[in-house]
Amino acid sequence: MENSSSYSDQKSDSLEAGNGSGFKVHVFSSSSELLEKLHEKWSSVKKQPYPAMYSSTFGGIILDPAIMVIPIDDHMVHRGHGVFDTAIILNGYLYELDAHLDRFLRSASNARISSPFPRSALRSILVQLSAASQCKKGTLRYWLSAGPGDFLLSPAGCPTSAFYAVVIDDDFSQCKEGVKVVTSTVPMKAPQFATMKNVNYLPNVLSKMEAEEKGAFASIWVDEEGYIAEGPNVNVAFINHDQELLLPLFDKILSGCTAKRLLELASKLVQQGRLKAVRNTNLTVEEAKGAAEMMFVGSTLPVLPIISWDEQPIGDGKVGELTMALSDLLWDDMVAGPEVQRIPVPYV
């Protein structure tokens, strides 16, 4: 992982050297000297945020973040030829790992990356990694890359694909406050790329930065036909004035594991008569802005109420009742749902 102290040291050295012409780059004389430098950064960190990591290029789990490095000639690093996915760890259970793994392998196949291991081995590595981390609440992130080899465009010189994973200690809780959103001016990705979770998130990053600069939490993408798409790393859902839960179709956006689970769970509110229907549909900006309630849906949220869009209130401008009912359904599922959804982590 990045070593910021060496950069700042060099910066001050270069300032001392005036125009920088006399600046001498340090040459590490040995790998143990470098390792010492890498450890410097982490020695001042109070709580290690990455309790366990895995790299197939190392061939195992490591507990020292200073040495979790990725080869610079990895096709994912210099060409963006990689895919990723996540899952959350809550109360010692991995939530929806199988749904995320299925999407991960679909993304890999669309990116023409073949996994170095079969699905069962990938799953087992992730479960063992979570156990080694001792983390009870956090996120698990993992990547499949075309792998290291050379710096060419073709991955032909990358003999073995690579699998990397990190457990991140994270304290998330149910979101109860509403947030503001804006319409993104950053063009959204073409469907071929938006439907697979590949590492090319530059449009997503820029659209998030745009929202933050405008005092909003995130932005909403609208597709070329004028239909609502998604947020930069979240899906979006609406309740219309006929008490229907509406989500954009997944044909041009990422099919969210949380959004799909929400569609299943929401049928409970239909049975109770609180919702009339639940469906995926094309929604115009006008229909969406005129909704009674609006929310983001995604893994760590799991539901985040939206109360204003482009400075216009959504509904009455307050956190929606049905939004919170849906949030409760998902949160209960994460905390105490069926074991097919929640894999117990076998901590030792």
Ligand SMILES: Cc1ncc(COP(=O)(O)O)c(C=O)c1O
């Ligand atoms: C672009 C995008 N859309 C939607 C989502 C929500 O998906 P999930 O519910 O699986 O986290 C994500 C996050 O993974 C994302 O990156």
